[in-house]
Amino acid sequence: MGIIKKVAIGVGGLVGVLVVAGVGGYVWAGNASATQLARTVTVPTTGFPMPWPAGADSAGGTDSTAMATTAAIARGKHLIEARYPCAECHGADFGGGTMVDDPAMGQILGPNLTTGAGSRTASYTAEDWDRIVRHGVKPDGTRALMPSEDFFAMSDRELSDVVMYIRSLPPVDKTVPVSTLGPVAKALVATGKWTFSADMHPTKHEGAHAALPPAEVADATFGKHLVQGCTGCHRANLAGGPIVAGPPNWPPAANLTPAGLTGWSYDDFVRAMREGVRKDGTPLREPMSVMPKFAKNMTDVEMQALWAYISTVPAVESAPAK
Numbered sequence: 159m160g161i162i163k164k165v166a167i168g169v170g171g172l173v174g175v176l177v178v179a180g181v182g183g184y185v186w187a188g189n190a191s192a193t194q195l196a197r198t199v200t201v202p203t204t205g206f207p208m209p210w211p212a213g214a215d216s217a218g219g220t221d222s223t224a225m226a227t228t229a230a231i232a233r234g235k236h237l238i239e240a241r242y243p244c245a246e247c248h249g250a251d252f253g254g255g256t257m258v259d260d261p262a263m264g265q266i267l268g269p270n271l272t273t274g275a276g277s278r279t280a281s282y283t284a285e286d287w288d289r290i291v292r293h294g295v296k297p298d299g300t301r302a303l304m305p306s307e308d309f310f311a312m313s314d315r316e317l318s319d320v321v322m323y324i325r326s327l328p329p330v331d332k333t334v335p336v337s338t339l340g341p342v343a344k345a346l347v348a349t350g351k352w353t354f355s356a357d358m359h360p361t362k363h364e365g366a367h368a369a370l371p372p373a374e375v376a377d378a379t380f381g382k383h384l385v386q387g388c389t390g391c392h393r394a395n396l397a398g399g400p401i402v403a404g405p406p407n408w409p410p411a412a413n414l415t416p417a418g419l420t421g422w423s424y425d426d427f428v429r430a431m432r433e434g435v436r437k438d439g440t441p442l443r444e445p446m447s448v449m450p451k452f453a454k455n456m457t458d459v460e461m462q463a464l465w466a467y468i469s470t471v472p473a474v475e476s477a478p479a480k
């Protein structure tokens with residue numbers, strides 16, 4: 159979560175290639191990566207109301223738009239604080255932040271999403287939010303460097319709530335420069351080894367989004383929805399293994415199927431999530447060490463639903479080292 163600093167695979171090897179290839183290779187990588195970055199993807203986009211209309215439960219209020227707005231912002235705040243790590247890259251105040259700052263990889267920056275001067279999203283429509291967050295594609299159709307696989311399964315109402323919350327924050331006047339790629343990142347993009355989320359879409363950008371999330375009850379259906387935020391690292395089958403798009407120094411993601419969490423109780427799981435320690439009490443390493451910041455804001459129902467789902471998945475061995 160957060161910290162999903164998608165740096166890259168085979169960085170060392172590529173540095174070698176660049177040194178051998180010399181100036182000619184560097185120029186080639188620069189041109190070829192520019193071509194890759196300019197490539198566009200067509201995505202069917204979905205609009206949704208902002209704020210999400212108040213349900214029948216709030217009928218009878220005197221000002222239903224105001225009520226809907228208050229409810230949407232409250233739900234969005236929870237999503238940002240407990241489930242979606244947008245602030246890790248866009249800044250705690252959403253005025254801009256850093257995903258990667260490294261001489262080899264470059265400066266990959268999360269732009270200002272507030273309503274202040276320098277906002278990248280001031281004129282965004284619901285369709286624009288859908289395209290970037292749930293498909294990894296920018297308004298001009300180019301593929302974003304931002305990792306968004308963990309957001310693909312967001313329902314319309316959740317995305318609407320996230321946007322309502324971000325727009326309710328105090329405006330920050332800050333212009334974040336456009337990201338610049340370092341030589342290794344350019345070579346990865348040029349050779350097709352950079353993992354663009356847009357290219358990993360499970361339904362190739364077809365298929366509708368759910369309008370609403372599953373009911374918030376402590377069952378495996380809601381848990382399966384929540385687990386989408388874990389699959390970028392722990393994989394769709396939860397068996398873990400090397401983190402495909404993580405930097406080389408990250409440990410493999412743990413196996414969360416019964417083949418890995420042998421003998422774990424619900425309490426062991428809660429402790430790992432909220433305190434960042436394994437069953438034997440030893441600390442979990444980065445990037446899992448960031449989880450408690452979010453998990454301490456998860457409700458007990460969310461935690462129980464996650465466990466309800468995790469307990470039902472079949473045992474699978476972890477993927478081998480890369």
Ligand code: HEC
Pocket residue numbers: 160161162163164242243244245246247248257266267268269271278279287290291296297301302303304305309320337
């Ligand atoms: C791991 C870091 C990271 C996370 C987490 C992240 N972003 Fe981003 N985001 C970026 C970067 C980097 C960019 C810059 C554009 C690009 O990727 O090419 C970006 C760009 C954007 C843009 C503007 C695209 C444009 O140029 O028009 C929006 C809107 C956005 N992100 C929304 C979100 C939301 C909402 C979330 C959480 C649900 C989120 N981001 C989570 C890194 C991140």
Ligand code: HEC
Pocket residue numbers: 159160161162384385387388389390391392408409410411412413414418419427430431436437441442443444445446464
């Ligand atoms: C950014 C990547 C990332 C994300 C996202 C992530 N994890 Fe992890 N997780 C890891 C890594 C890596 C480890 C292993 C850490 C170590 O070995 O020190 C781990 C370890 C764990 C463990 C400890 C298991 C053990 O055997 O020690 C649990 C439980 C866990 N994760 C649950 C989750 C759940 C549930 C989610 C989603 C809500 C999640 N993780 C999201 C990377 C991630």
